[in-house]
Amino acid sequence: MTDDQWFREAVVYQIYPRSFQDTDGDGIGDVPGIIDRLDYLHTLGIDVLWLSPIYRSPQDDNGYDISDYEDVDPTFGSLADVDRLIEQAHAPGIRIVMDLVVNHTSDEHPWFVESRSSRDNPKRDWYWWRPARHGHEAGTPGAEPTNWQASFSGPAWELDETTGEYYLHLFSRKQPDLNWENPQVREAVYAMMRWWLDRGVDGFRMDVINMISKHVGPDGSLQDGRPIAGTVLGDGTPFYICGPRIHEFLQEMHREVFDGRSQKYLTVGEMPMVTVEEALLFTDPARHEVDMVFQFEHVDLDHGEHKWDRKPLDLRDLKASFGRWQEDLADIGWNSLYWNNHDQPRAVSRFGSDAPEHRVASAKLLGSVLHLHRGTPYVYQGEELGMTNVPFAGPQDFQDIESVNYYRTAIEAGADPEWVLHNLRLGSRDNARSPMQWDASANAGFTTGTPWARVNPNYPEINAEAAVADDASVFHHYRRLIELRRSEPAVAHGHFTMLAPEHRTLYAFMRTFEGTELLVLANFSADELAVTGDDVPRLDRWSGADLLLGNLADDPSSVVEPLRPWEARILRRTT
Ligand code: NOJ
Numbered sequence: 001m002t003d004d005q006w007f008r009e010a011v012v013y014q015i016y017p018r019s020f021q022d023t024d025g026d027g028i029g030d031v032p033g034i035i036d037r038l039d040y041l042h043t044l045g046i047d048v049l050w051l052s053p054i055y056r057s058p059q060d061d062n063g064y065d066i067s068d069y070e071d072v073d074p075t076f077g078s079l080a081d082v083d084r085l086i087e088q089a090h091a092p093g094i095r096i097v098m099d100l101v102v103n104h105t106s107d108e109h110p111w112f113v114e115s116r117s118s119r120d121n122p123k124r125d126w127y128w129w130r131p132a133r134h135g136h137e138a139g140t141p142g143a144e145p146t147n148w149q150a151s152f153s154g155p156a157w158e159l160d161e162t163t164g165e166y167y168l169h170l171f172s173r174k175q176p177d178l179n180w181e182n183p184q185v186r187e188a189v190y191a192m193m194r195w196w197l198d199r200g201v202d203g204f205r206m207d208v209i210n211m212i213s214k215h216v217g218p219d220g221s222l223q224d225g226r227p228i229a230g231t232v233l234g235d236g237t238p239f240y241i242c243g244p245r246i247h248e249f250l251q252e253m254h255r256e257v258f259d260g261r262s263q264k265y266l267t268v269g270e271m272p273m274v275t276v277e278e279a280l281l282f283t284d285p286a287r288h289e290v291d292m293v294f295q296f297e298h299v300d301l302d303h304g305e306h307k308w309d310r311k312p313l314d315l316r317d318l319k320a321s322f323g324r325w326q327e328d329l330a331d332i333g334w335n336s337l338y339w340n341n342h343d344q345p346r347a348v349s350r351f352g353s354d355a356p357e358h359r360v361a362s363a364k365l366l367g368s369v370l371h372l373h374r375g376t377p378y379v380y381q382g383e384e385l386g387m388t389n390v391p392f393a394g395p396q397d398f399q400d401i402e403s404v405n406y407y408r409t410a411i412e413a414g415a416d417p418e419w420v421l422h423n424l425r426l427g428s429r430d431n432a433r434s435p436m437q438w439d440a441s442a443n444a445g446f447t448t449g450t451p452w453a454r455v456n457p458n459y460p461e462i463n464a465e466a467a468v469a470d471d472a473s474v475f476h477h478y479r480r481l482i483e484l485r486r487s488e489p490a491v492a493h494g495h496f497t498m499l500a501p502e503h504r505t506l507y508a509f510m511r512t513f514e515g516t517e518l519l520v521l522a523n524f525s526a527d528e529l530a531v532t533g534d535d536v537p538r539l540d541r542w543s544g545a546d547l548l549l550g551n552l553a554d555d556p557s558s559v560v561e562p563l564r565p566w567e568a569r570i571l572r573r574t575t
Contacts, residue, residue, distance in 0.1 A: 003264060004264040005264075005285075006264060007048075007264075007266050007334075008376065008492055008493070009047075009486075009492045010047035010048050010095075010376055011045070011046050011048070011371075011376070011377050011379065011482050011485060012046065012049075012050055012266075012376060012377070012378045012379070013041060013048070013049055013050070013379045013380075013381070014049075014052070014341055014378055014379070014380045014381060015034060015050070016029075016052045016342045016380075016433060017029050017030065017031065017033075017034065017051055017052060017063075017076055018062055018063070018075075018076075018433070018452065019381070019433050019435045019436055019452075020033055020034060020381055020435075020436050020446075021033025021034065021436065022446055022447035022448075022449065022451075023036060025447060025448045026075065026449055027450045027452045028075050028076075028447075028452050029076075029435075029436075029446070029447075030075065030076045031054060031076050031078075031081035031082055031084075031085055032077055032081055034049070034051070034085055035084060035085050035088055038088055038092070038094070040468070041094065043468070043479070044379075044384060044479050044482065045482035046094065046482065047093070047094065048094065048095045048096075048097055048203075048266060049089060049095070049096050049097065050097040050099070050205045050268075051097070051099060052064075053066060053099045054072050054073060054076040054082070055069055055070075055072065055073060056071045056072065056073045056074075057073050057106055058106055058108050058174065059075070060106070060172050060175070060401060061152075061171060061172055062400075064171070064175070064207060065101075065104070065105070065106040065171075065172065065174050066101055066106055066109065067105070067108040067109045067110075068110075069192045070192060070195055082199070083199070083200070086199070086201065090200070095202035096200075097201065097202055097203040097204060097205055097266055098196055098201050098203075098204055098205070099205050100193065100204040100209075101207040102178060102189045102207070102209075102212070103170065103178065103208045103209065103211045104169065104171060104175040104176055104178060105175070105176065105178060106174060106175065107173070107175070108174070111123055111127075111188075112126075112127060112176050115176075116160050116162055116163065116167070118162075118163060119163050119165070125182050126179055126182055126184065126185050127167050127168070127176050127177065127178060127179055128167060128168035128176075128177050128179050128214070129166070129167055130145035130157070130165060130166050130168070130222070131164075131165055131166070132159075132164075132165075133145055138165075138166070139159050141232075142232065144156075144157040144166060145157055145168075145222060146222050146223065146224050146225070146234070146239075147224045147227070147232070147233050148168075148224075148225055148233065148235075148236030149228055149231065149233035149234065149235065150169060150170060150172070150173075151171050152171055152172050152401055152406075153405040153406055153408075153409040154233075154405065156168055156170055156236060158176075168222075170208075170211060170236075172401055177211075177214075178212070180212040180213060180214075180245070180249055181216065181245075186249065186252065186256075187256075189253075190256040194256075194257055197257070197258075197265065202265055203267055204265070204267055205270065205294075206268065206269045206290065208270055208272060209250070209269040209271065210241055210246055210269065210270075210273075210274055210282075211240050211241060211243075211272070212243075212246065212249055213242075213243030213244060213245040213246040213248075213249055214239060214240045214243050215238075215239040215240070215244060223239055225237070225239065226238075229305075230413065231413075241273045242271075242273075247281060247289060250269070250282070250289040250290060251289055254288040255288070259288075266291055267291050267292075268290060268292050268293065268336055269282060269289075269290040269292075269293045269294070270293070271293045271295060271296075273296065274293055274295050276295070276328040277328075279293050279295060279325075280329060280332060283333035284332050285332075285333075292334045292336040292376060293336065294341075295325065295336075297321045297325070298321045298322060299339075301313055301318060301321065307427055308406055308423045308424075308427060310422075310423055313350075313351065314504075315504055315505060315524050316502060316504060318351075318507075319498060319501050320501060322498075323498035323501060323509075326373060326375075326498065327496070327498075329375075330374070330495065330496065334375060334376070335374060335375030336376050336378060337371070337375040337377045337378065338370070338377070338380070339351060339366055339370055339380075339383065340379075340380035341378070341432065342429065342433060343429050343432065344429070344431075344432055345389050345426060345427060345428070345431040345432065346383075346431050346432060347363075347366050347383060348362055348366065348386050348387070348388055349388045349389035349431070350389075350426075351366055351524075352366050354388040354389065355526075358526060358565060358566050359386055359388065359462075360386060360474055361551055361566040362566040363383075363386030363474045363477075364474055364551035364568065365522050365524070365551055365566050365567070365568035367383075367384075367474070367477055367478050367481055368477075368481065368520065368522060368549065368551060368568040368570055369520065369522050369568065371482075371484075371485065371491070372481075372509070372518065372570060373496065373509075374492075374493075374494065374495075374496045380432065382436055382437065383478075384467075384474060384479075385462055385463065385467050385473075386462060386474040387434075387436075387462060388458060388462070389425070389426075389431040390430065390434045390456050391456075391457065392421075392424065392425050392428070392430070394421065395420075395421060397454065398424055398428055398430050399430055399433075399452075399453060400428060400429045400430045400433065402428075403428040403429065403430055406423075407424060430453065433453055434453050434456045435447070435453060435455050435456075436464070437455070437458075437463040437464065438463055438464045438465060439463050439464065439465035440459065440460045440466070443455050444456075444459035445463070445465070472553055477549075477551060480549055484548065484549060484570070488518070488548070488572070489514070489516075490511045490512065490513035490514075490517075490572075491511065491518070493513050494511030494512050494513035494516070494518060495511065495512045495513065496509060496510075497509060497510045497511075497512070499536055500534075500536070503535060505523060505524050506521070506522070506523060506524070506529055506531060506535055507520075507521075507522040507524055508520065508535055515575050516572065516573075516574055516575075517572070517573050517574070517575055518548070518570060518572050519542055519569075519570075519572075519573075520568070520569070520570050520571075521536075521563060521568065521571070522563075522567075522568040523563035523564070523565065523567050523568070525566070526565040526566065527565060528562050528564060528565065529563045530562040530563075531560065531563065539560055540560075542559060542571055543558060543559065543560050544573070545559050545571040545572060546559075546571065546572045547559050547569055547570070547571060548571065548572045550567070550568070550569050550570070551566075551567060551568045552567055556569070
């Protein structure tokens with residue numbers, strides 16, 4: 001491995017600053033709070049911190065709507081705080097990765113304020129402006145330039161009264177899409193990225209970066225998408241997911257921002273709906289695009305027709321998906337590995353079991369399975385404690401714009417409120433955003449003020465202080481997994497082979513590297529599970545293997561004896 005591939009041995013920890021640690025009593029986490037917790041993160045052993053956006057923002061989408069890319073929102077602190085964070089994180093070798101949100105800005109960004117001011121403003125073309133649909137009067141139903149649905153419900157176009165034209169927003173109406181066709185836009189973004197690198201940050205997580213290139217007809221037209229059942233809107237994704245110039249844009253970004261610098265930065269592109277074939281192109285080091293992508297296949301498997309139509313997960317589908325990504329990116333390219341982030345419900349409630357008797361074991365099992373795949377693992381704040389989904393009492397408890405808009409539009413469309421609430425409880429992003437649980441004191445030690453989001457009532461039991469003090473906690477299991485990546489080269493570099501793909505509850509795979517074999521056995525159920533020679537070929541060879549890491553208090557008497565409920569074993573043998 002060359003130095004410029006360091007990210008292959010790294011573990012990234014994601015911080016959602018708003019919910020991490022408040023220091024000034026306003027109920028919202030801040031950058032000084034992150035600095036205060038660096039020791040905790042160092043004890044866990046992570047290599048990189050990725051911060052969700054802390055830039056100036058009206059907070060319509062909790063900071064993913066940016067009005068100044070080169071300043072920190074006063075809610076989170078100041079640029080001086082960020083400089084201090086970079087310096088103090090770097091001291092023990094922790095790198096800092098910033099969120100890069102450049103598919104869209106806030107509608108309060110000066111670029112958009114100018115752009116919307118008149119049709120002939122020099123920045124007009126920095127965004128997607130279009131007249132009403134031919135033959136329709138602006139502002140009347142169906143007059144939007146295309147029928148695309150926005151990710152946060154409703155049409156993706158908003159009429160601006162000043163000039164009588166519509167602008168495109170694939171997310172909220174306060175998040176207008178930048179027009180990447182315009183070279184001035186691209187130059188401005190690259191200059192801003194260089195500014196952050198010069199400040200000392202170590203890379204970027206690129207928000208919905210595969211949406212920046214749109215399919216534009218020769219006459220500048222955008223097309224309608226396939227109608228979405230039950231709505232008057234259509235699916236625009238074929239016209240903006242991995243559009244025709246996406247690879248060109250990312251290669252240009254690489255040249256303009258990263259080339260010629262002595263440091264190797266980390267780049268990870270968030271890419272909804274990306275296929276593994278596309279991911280191979282994005283992550284092929286020879287193409288100079290990004291190091292890895294966040295794909296969504298495995299977190300979409302419990303969705304029916306759409307995100308708000310939840311169905312039970314079939315473990316066979318999960319293995320088929322992960323297995324394909326492992327195989328197809330084995331020789332060229334690289335995987336990112338995640339269960340959780342600020343947009344996903346809590347993993348232990350979703351893929352494991354948050355029942356009191358299984359929570360700790362299943363949270364550790366999920367960690368073992370994920371970290372032993374080939375790729376760079378991401379830990380989302382609180383995942384290392386086995387934090388769970390939030391018991392939301394009713395619709396009034398949800399704050400996230402996506403959840404709030406979904407509730408409103410679904411109810412307006414006549415959906416059963418209980419069903420809508422059920423889907424929200426399972427799928428809302430608010431599950432991930434409840435404050436970090438630090439200790440058993442008021443508000444879980446997150447703030448001395450009133451927390452912006454409700455603290456999960458289970459914090460007296462599930463919190464960092466208790467976890468650090470308990471050697472058998474989820475925290476120490478994650479710490480050991482991270483340590484294992486350093487001590488055992490097969491974890492980062494081994495070849496991956498999926499086993500027993502058709503088994504409904506056993507997740508089993510092997511990693512092989514230079515005479516070492518690792519076998520991971522994980523029981524995704526609350527029943528005992530006997531592993532057989534049909535599941536693991538030549539199982540007998542493993543009977544004398546070492547148990548590198550288990551997840552239950554007492555070790556099994558034999559490493560191949562039946563797995564107990566939610567048991568996961570990592571075995572090692574030399575060949
Ligand atoms: C993806 C981010 O992860 C999500 O939180 C945000 O709402 C959208 N992109 C829009 O920026």
